[in-house]
Amino acid sequence: MRDALVLRGNHALLTRANPLAKFVAVFLITLVLALSIDWVSASTALVAELALFPLAGLTLRLLWQRGWPLIIAAALGGWSTAIVAADSGAVLLDVGIWSISEGSLELGLGFMLRGLAIALPAILLMSCTDPTDLADALAQKARLPHRFVLGTLAAMRLVGLMAEEWQTIGMARRARGVGSHGSPMQRLRATLGQSFGLLVQAIRRASRLAVTMEARGFGGRRRTWARESTYSLLDVWVLLGGVAIAAAAVLAAGWAGTWSFVF
Amino acid sequence: MPASDAASSAAGRPAAVSARGWGWRHAGRSTPAVQGLDLEISPGERVLLLGPSGAGKSTLLHALAGVLGGDDDDADESGTLLIDGAAPRGQRGRAGLMQQDPETQVVLSRLGDDVAFGAENLAVPREEIWKRVHEALDDVGLRSLAGVGLALDHPTSALSGGQKQRLALAGILAMRPGLILLDEPTANLDPAGVLEVRDAVARCLDKTGATLVVVEHRVSVWKDLVDRIVVLQPGSAAGSAGGTGTPGVLLDGPPDQVLEQARGMLMAAGVWVPGYVPATRVRTRAEEPAELLLAAQDLAVSRERARRRGFKTIPPVPVQSGITAQVRAGQALTITGPNGAGKSTFALTLAGLLAPVDGKVSAAVGLSDGAGIDPFAWKAEQLISRIGTVFQEPEHQFVTGRVLDELMFGPRHLGHGEERVDELLERLRLTHLVDANPYTLSGGEKRRLSVATVLAAHPKVLVLDEPTFGQDANTWAELASFLSELLDAGTSVVSVTHDEEFSAVLGGTELRLDPASRSGSRQEAGAA
Numbered sequence: 001m002r003d004a005l006v007l008r009g010n011h012a013l014l015t016r017a018n019p020l021a022k023f024v025a026v027f028l029i030t031l032v033l034a035l036s037i038d039w040v041s042a043s044t045a046l047v048a049e050l051a052l053f054p055l056a057g058l059t060l061r062l063l064w065q066r067g068w069p070l071i072i073a074a075a076l077g078g079w080s081t082a083i084v085a086a087d088s089g090a091v092l093l094d095v096g097i098w099s100i101s102e103g104s105l106e107l108g109l110g111f112m113l114r115g116l117a118i119a120l121p122a123i124l125l126m127s128c129t130d131p132t133d134l135a136d137a138l139a140q141k142a143r144l145p146h147r148f149v150l151g152t153l154a155a156m157r158l159v160g161l162m163a164e165e166w167q168t169i170g171m172a173r174r175a176r177g178v179g180s181h182g183s184p185m186q187r188l189r190a191t192l193g194q195s196f197g198l199l200v201q202a203i204r205r206a207s208r209l210a211v212t213m214e215a216r217g218f219g220g221r222r223r224t225w226a227r228e229s230t231y232s233l234l235d236v237w238v239l240l241g242g243v244a245i246a247a248a249a250v251l252a253a254g255w256a257g258t259w260s261f262v263f
Numbered sequence: 264m265p266a267s268d269a270a271s272s273a274a275g276r277p278a279a280v281s282a283r284g285w286g287w288r289h290a291g292r293s294t295p296a297v298q299g300l301d302l303e304i305s306p307g308e309r310v311l312l313l314g315p316s317g318a319g320k321s322t323l324l325h326a327l328a329g330v331l332g333g334d335d336d337d338a339d340e341s342g343t344l345l346i347d348g349a350a351p352r353g354q355r356g357r358a359g360l361m362q363q364d365p366e367t368q369v370v371l372s373r374l375g376d377d378v379a380f381g382a383e384n385l386a387v388p389r390e391e392i393w394k395r396v397h398e399a400l401d402d403v404g405l406r407s408l409a410g411v412g413l414a415l416d417h418p419t420s421a422l423s424g425g426q427k428q429r430l431a432l433a434g435i436l437a438m439r440p441g442l443i444l445l446d447e448p449t450a451n452l453d454p455a456g457v458l459e460v461r462d463a464v465a466r467c468l469d470k471t472g473a474t475l476v477v478v479e480h481r482v483s484v485w486k487d488l489v490d491r492i493v494v495l496q497p498g499s500a501a502g503s504a505g506g507t508g509t510p511g512v513l514l515d516g517p518p519d520q521v522l523e524q525a526r527g528m529l530m531a532a533g534v535w536v537p538g539y540v541p542a543t544r545v546r547t548r549a550e551e552p553a554e555l556l557l558a559a560q561d562l563a564v565s566r567e568r569a570r571r572r573g574f575k576t577i578p579p580v581p582v583q584s585g586i587t588a589q590v591r592a593g594q595a596l597t598i599t600g601p602n603g604a605g606k607s608t609f610a611l612t613l614a615g616l617l618a619p620v621d622g623k624v625s626a627a628v629g630l631s632d633g634a635g636i637d638p639f640a641w642k643a644e645q646l647i648s649r650i651g652t653v654f655q656e657p658e659h660q661f662v663t664g665r666v667l668d669e670l671m672f673g674p675r676h677l678g679h680g681e682e683r684v685d686e687l688l689e690r691l692r693l694t695h696l697v698d699a700n701p702y703t704l705s706g707g708e709k710r711r712l713s714v715a716t717v718l719a720a721h722p723k724v725l726v727l728d729e730p731t732f733g734q735d736a737n738t739w740a741e742l743a744s745f746l747s748e749l750l751d752a753g754t755s756v757v758s759v760t761h762d763e764e765f766s767a768v769l770g771g772t773e774l775r776l777d778p779a780s781r782s783g784s785r786q787e788a789g790a791a
Contacts, residue, residue, distance in 0.1 A: 154371070157369070167566070168654070169659050171611060172659035172660045173662060175614065177644055177720065179644065200702065208367035213370055214330045217355040218384045223384050224386050
């Protein structure tokens with residue numbers, strides 16, 4: 001089975017930071033970027049984030065492999081904003097009802113860069129954080145209820161399993177004569193049927209897993225943690241880094257006079 | 264006193280079990296699963312629990328594990344069921360339970376974390392937990408995986424079915440239970456996995472002296488390990504099979520004595536009594552020359568599809584390659600080999616359900632009948648009347664909510680063959696179930712139904728993936744006899760199986776696949 005939940009072969013510096021510190025740093029950056037739609041703050045953050053890549057064990061190649069849908073979405077978002085936004089300044093391109101002006105191009109560019117600058121920290125966080133460690137941090141440091149956190153973690157393991165199950169059920173149903181051919185209506189019905197089959201299997205698996213967990217004593221009020229979630233000096237740097245990037249983005253935009261609140 | 268403290272003070276001490284007039288009715292059911300059960304098990308005893316399906320064996324194990332009831336008030340308990348004189352629910356960690364499906368016995372993604380999980384829940388101090396984790400992994404033989412030494416962060420998803428069950432055992436041992444409960448722990452495993460798990464259990468019991476209750480219908484696996492066999496009578500199910508009877512325990516004693524006394528009765532109930540191979544129909548036309556229907560040529564197979572990485576497309580790494588095989592009318596082809604050799608994947612590719620990674624599958628004119636040479640390119644309706652595939656898990660193939668609709672589904676789509684359905688119902692003893700929901704049938708009934716539904720479309724080639732896994736002796740014999748009959752009538756049967764007696768009944772040729780030699784070859788779990 002494929003398991004996206006295990007972080008293997010990545011020993012970069014940021015993998016050793018506490019997931020909660022990384023989470024807070026990413027949150028700060030995202031929050032600031034969500035406040036303005038200008039290209040200066042976004043590109044400042046973007047440059048800083050790209051500089052942090054090696055620390056998370058990421059390369060541009062890996063980023064493209066893992067995050068290409070997000071990158072393409074950001075580019076498309078920027079492009080369509082440039083086309084549909086109200087024109088201001090000199091018109092650069094005019095094709096019938098679509099036109100791109102200096103103003104709309106700037107807006108589109110800002111939109112695209114902002115999309116990237118917000119998506120990147122999330123990819124960064126995921127690529128250097130083991131979900132089990134994140135759960136440990138959330139339960140031990142952020143004091144979220146452990147039943148909820150561990151339940152979610154265990155359920156996420158089943159997601160990978162369900163992806164395989166989906167494929168198997170698809171084949172099993174083809175072997176019964178339910179095809180992916182035919183009219184859109186027939187196809188929709190076939191997909192609904194397959195989803196139902198998957199739902200049944202997911203519920204069976206989930207209830208068996210719940211029995212396994214309960215039989216191992218899960219659900220009590222008190223529990224200990226085999227892995228202690230700890231803070232280190234590194235986490236201070238991670239937090240400071242988050243604050244620094246967020247502040248740099250705001251200051252740069254303020255200095256360039258491009259800062260504009262979304263609200 | 265908190266439950267966890269009660270458990271830790273008793274940690275490791277073998278537990279006693281006592282049932283007095285105990286019964287249980289599940290929420291939403293009208294009849295109890297277990298009724299009036301009287302059973303005493305002394306500390307350190309090892310008990311094999313037998314009985315027909317519906318005797319409430321699993322219910323008893325779940326109750327002892329303390330996972331029955333809880334929130335649903337609608338369930339009904341009668342009498343008493345005690346571990347060391349106290350209710351199981353209040354004694355978390357006193358009993359450890361292993362279930363059948365290896366995939367759901369794993370909780371966390373890393374080996375060491377998974378073993379630690381139970382001990383954490385019992386609030387065992389951290390240093391003690393890791394001590395227990397190392398010890399437990401040692402005991403079940405998972406300490407050094409693939410010669411890499413201690414691998415606490417080994418991904419649990421990369422384990423085989425047998426390894427997953429051993430991991431579950433380690434997780435149980437780390438709780439230091441006094442009672443180990445195994446609910447058909449090896450039903451989903453191949454023969455090597457079965458022994459692997461059985462031996463690990465034996466080692467751990469010898470070391471800890473814990474009490475054992477195991478439910479399993481393959482008696483020969485556990486016979487030498489247990490010192491007592493208890494045969495349960497069907498609880499309320501007996502009511503429908505003739506009068507009220509005296510529910511509870513039917514037979515109880517040392518293994519040899521019980522097996523001698525009850526051999527006939529157990530055989531009739533479909534239990535795999537040691538040395539018993541059920542009588543099956545003998546093939547009559549196995550030697551006749553036959554028409555070629557389907558051929559695989561230098562085939563490379565994989566379950567994975569080509570992946571997209573940005574703009575690039577990466578072809579999957581085949582799990583097995585260079586397979587050449589022929590499928591002939593009225594002849595059996597048996598695919599054997601250890602887990603991870605790509606047996607199922609090959610069968611599914613041969614059956615037109617997976618695209619070959621390399622090489623080709625071609626249907627002869629006698630089979631394709633105008634539908635083209637490549638089965639994978641056939642439409643679903645074209646496929647089912649030519650090649651029928653029975654999956655390992657029958658539930659994957661259910662497409663309706665009623666047994667009769669399930670059987671009519673193929674013929675209705677094809678527009679012919681509905682008259683065959685009655686014969687199939689009769690032949691596979693499903694007539695009394697026509698209105699039942701397929702999901703509610705017993706394991707054996709589900710298996711028979713899944714074979715019948717595929718045959719209803721009248722395919723010339725039948726492909727079966729581990730058809731005898733986890734089946735009782737009665738279903739086994741029925742299935743083997745039925746397939747032998749089909750073969751003699753000219754259908755071709757391709758089966759993936761570890762079951763040598765089964766392939767002996769079908770005859771024909773064997774294709775043995777061994778794991779590809781490349782390093783890090785993908786393991787196919789028990790339930791592949």
